[in-house]
Amino acid sequence: xxxxxxxxxxxxxxxxxxxxxxxxxxxxxxxxxxxxxxxxxxxxxxxxxxxxxxxxxxxxxxxxxxxxxxxxxxxxxxxxxxxxxxxxxxxxxxxxxxxxxxxxxxxxxxxxxxxxxxxxxxxxxxxxxxxxxxxxxxxxxxxxxxxxxxxxxxxxxxxxxxxxxxxxxxxxxxxxxxxxxxxxxxxxxxxxxxxxxxxxxxxxxxxxxxxxxxxxxxxxxxxxxxxxxxxxxxxxxxxxxxxxxxxx
Amino acid sequence: xxxxxxxxxxxxxxxxxxxxxxxxxxxxxxxxxxxxxxxxxxxxxxxxxxxxxxxxxxxxxxxxxxxxxxxxxxxxxxxxxxxxxxxxxxxxxxxxxxxxxxxxxxxxxxxxxxxxxxxxxxxxxxxxxxxxxxxxxxxxxxxxxxxxxxxxxxxxxxxxxxxxxxxxxxxxxxxxxxxxxxxxxxxxxxxxxxxxxxxxxxxxxxxxxxxxxxxxxxxxxxxxxxxxxxxxxxxxxxxxxxxxxxxxxxxxxxxxxxxxx
Numbered sequence: 178x179x180x181x182x183x184x185x186x187x188x189x190x191x192x193x194x195x196x197x198x199x200x201x202x203x204x205x206x207x208x209x210x211x212x213x214x215x216x217x218x219x220x221x222x223x224x225x226x227x228x229x230x231x232x233x234x235x236x237x238x239x240x241x242x243x244x245x246x247x248x249x250x251x252x253x254x255x256x257x258x259x260x261x262x263x264x265x266x267x268x269x270x271x272x273x274x275x276x277x278x279x280x281x282x283x284x285x286x287x288x289x290x291x292x293x294x295x296x297x298x299x300x301x302x303x304x305x306x307x308x309x310x311x312x313x314x315x316x317x318x319x320x321x322x323x324x325x326x327x328x329x330x331x332x333x334x335x336x337x338x339x340x341x342x343x344x345x346x347x348x349x350x351x352x353x354x355x356x357x358x359x360x361x362x363x364x365x366x367x368x369x370x371x372x373x374x375x376x377x378x379x380x381x382x383x384x385x386x387x388x389x390x391x392x393x394x395x396x397x398x399x400x401x402x403x404x405x406x407x408x409x410x411x412x413x414x415x416x417x418x419x420x421x422x423x424x425x
Numbered sequence: 426x427x428x429x430x431x432x433x434x435x436x437x438x439x440x441x442x443x444x445x446x447x448x449x450x451x452x453x454x455x456x457x458x459x460x461x462x463x464x465x466x467x468x469x470x471x472x473x474x475x476x477x478x479x480x481x482x483x484x485x486x487x488x489x490x491x492x493x494x495x496x497x498x499x500x501x502x503x504x505x506x507x508x509x510x511x512x513x514x515x516x517x518x519x520x521x522x523x524x525x526x527x528x529x530x531x532x533x534x535x536x537x538x539x540x541x542x543x544x545x546x547x548x549x550x551x552x553x554x555x556x557x558x559x560x561x562x563x564x565x566x567x568x569x570x571x572x573x574x575x576x577x578x579x580x581x582x583x584x585x586x587x588x589x590x591x592x593x594x595x596x597x598x599x600x601x602x603x604x605x606x607x608x609x610x611x612x613x614x615x616x617x618x619x620x621x622x623x624x625x626x627x628x629x630x631x632x633x634x635x636x637x638x639x640x641x642x643x644x645x646x647x648x649x650x651x652x653x654x655x656x657x658x659x660x661x662x663x664x665x666x667x668x669x670x671x672x673x674x675x676x677x678x679x680x681x682x683x684x685x686x
Contacts, residue, residue: 234576253580259573262677263595275591276583304676324581 182245183207184328184360185231190240192226200226202385204240208328213354213361215371215378217415219423223386224364228253228330231362252321252329256336258313260305266292266316267301273324284323291322294353311342318350328360335370344403347373351398368419372411373398380415382422389422462646467653470646478635478647482654485616485631488544489662492551493612497605499552500559504601507560508567508593518564525557529615533622547619547631554615558607566600567593599678602670609662617655 186207192200200223208214208231216224229235230242232253260269267288274284292298295315305313314334321329335343351374354361365371371378375394382389392415402408444464450456451463458466471478503521507514533550540546570593578588620633630638632651639647674681 229576232576232580234579251580253577255573255577257573259571259577261574261592261595263598264677272577272591273581276578276581276587306677306679306682 183243184210184245185249186243187227187230188241188243190230190242191238192223192230192235193238199385201230202387204387206379206388208360208362210245210360211358213363213374213376215363215365215375216381217365217368217371217378217419218381218386219366219383221386222381222383224366224381225332226386228332228362228364231328232330249328250324250326252324252326254314254317254321254329254331254334256333258305258310258317260313260316260320262305264304265301266297266303266305266308269305269316270320270323272320277324287323288319291319294322295319296349309342311338311346314338314346322353322357326359328362331361331363333364333366336365336367343370344400348400350374368412368415372408372415373403378415380418380422390418392418459643459645462649466646467649470644471650471653474647474650478632478651478654481630481632481635481651482658485613485620485633485655486658488547488551488616488619488631489613489658491548492555492616493605493609493662495548495552496555496559496608496612500556500604500608501563501601503556503560504563504567504597505589507564514564521557521560524553529554529618530622533619537619537623543623547616547623550619550622551612551615554618555608555612558604558611559601560604562600562604562607563597566597569600570596599674599680602666602673606663606666606670609666610659613655613659613662 187204190204191202192204194200204223204227206227216227218224226235230237232251261272264272270288270291271281271284274287275281289298289301292301295318297312297315297319300308300312300316305316308316317334335346338346347370350361353359363371363374372394377394378392379388380390380392381387392411394411448463448465451461462470503517507518529550532553533546536549537543537546540549574592575588578592583591616631617633620631621637624634624637632655635651636648639645639651671681676682
């Protein structure tokens with residue numbers, strides 16, 4: 178399916194937490210450059226744990242995490258926007274560059290650019306609490322973009338948003354993905370969202386978490402796709418796989 | 426503007442009504458001024474004795490401000506130290522509590538004996554009373570940083586120093602300011618209590634000594650005048666610190682942002 182070595186791969190990974198919960202057992206997965214991979218599964222199947230491990234935010238209990246290159250900038254978008262309430266939108270987005278020692282004036286152009294990309298132009302001086310939930314999530318995405326990541330990890334980023342906002346952010350995310358050629362790993366528990374966004378879906382089963390099946394998706398994604406028969410068909414397939422995974 | 430008016434007018438009306446009732450009651454019952462003076466007699470005493478009361482006010486204020494400044498600097502420094510490691514916090518926090526729960530009236534005589542310079546002794550007493558809320562609140566604040574934000578900074582490879590300056594310190598600010606507001610009042614109380622204990626005379630005496638002195642001389646109106654100056658100072662400190670709190674947090678913290686109805 179892919180000739181090039183994957184951008185990042187987990188090989189035979191176990192993850193047990195100190196409270197004895199085994200989150201992952203013998204997990205193998207590989208993410209290719211430029212893919213949009215969704216991890217789909219019920220709560221507690223270790224989806225978020227996988228993202229955290231890829232991000233280097235946790236120790237593997239067994240197995241290996243392999244990157245194809247030494248240099249791999251990671252962007253992470255959490256389920257909550259996770260913004261600094263005391264800082265303006267601009268300063269929130271500037272944070273990753275600030276950590277790298279880029280001066281504020283030198284960062285301004287890049288911050289403005291990522292604000293524009295997510296539709297936040299002109300909101301730089303607003304504070305997070307003055308924005309709606311959807312706008313806050315855009316700030317969070319812009320903050321991930323500003324560091325120019327090779328891989329974007331998203332942990333149910335739109336789960337708390339209303340459907341209208343969610344659809345719009347889905348479309349905006351797809352547009353960004355196709356123009357920027359990132360690699361995205363997207364965690365969700367929504368079949369419809371995963372089918373709409375992904376090039377590949379990994380259906381997960383829980384206790385312990387593992388990949389139970391894999392669905393590759395074809396076809397152009399645009400708003401008309403949401404109402405197409407192909408979309409409905411793919412959702413049906415993925416739903417069936419998910420039901421299977423929940424039983425096993 | 427309308428909101429401000431609505432907040433100011435009712436307490437002022439209550440004040441005027443209360444003072445009038447007090448004056449009327451004192452006059453109607455013909456209570457002698459050495460038992461309970463009316464507001465008019467107190468204001469007269471305030472004006473007449475201004476020359477002695479005002480320098481004393483300045484002395485008490487200087488001790489209060491000095492103690493509050495020391496409590497802020499040392500309190501934040503200690504909190505930062507506590508926040509560096511759970512071990513340091515667990516080892517030293519009990520002693521901060523001991524300082525806090527021991528009544529200042531009981532240890533003030535010792536401090537006054539040990540420290541030769543009275544002003545310094547008073548400063549230390551007021552500081553002991555004032556520093557605890559700042560230490561405990563700031564420590565709590567430094568440990569209350571959003572875990573996902575900490576994860577995010579870890580992901581971007583931030584140093585310990587960056588995490589401290591970019592995240593932990595700003596998220597501790599509302600907690601610190603809450604502590605500061607309590608400490609402001611406590612610094613004044615500590616200063617006054619210590620002055621009572623020291624009880625030294627001379628020109629270098631604060632308002633508490635003026636109260637003692639007036640009491641000995643049965644100058645009850647002057648006693649009340651000094652008391653009101655202390656209360657007024659306390660209110661002023663509270664209002665000032667509330668303003669600081671408001672302007673520091675008004676754009677982002679729930680406590681300072683007005684809810685839209």
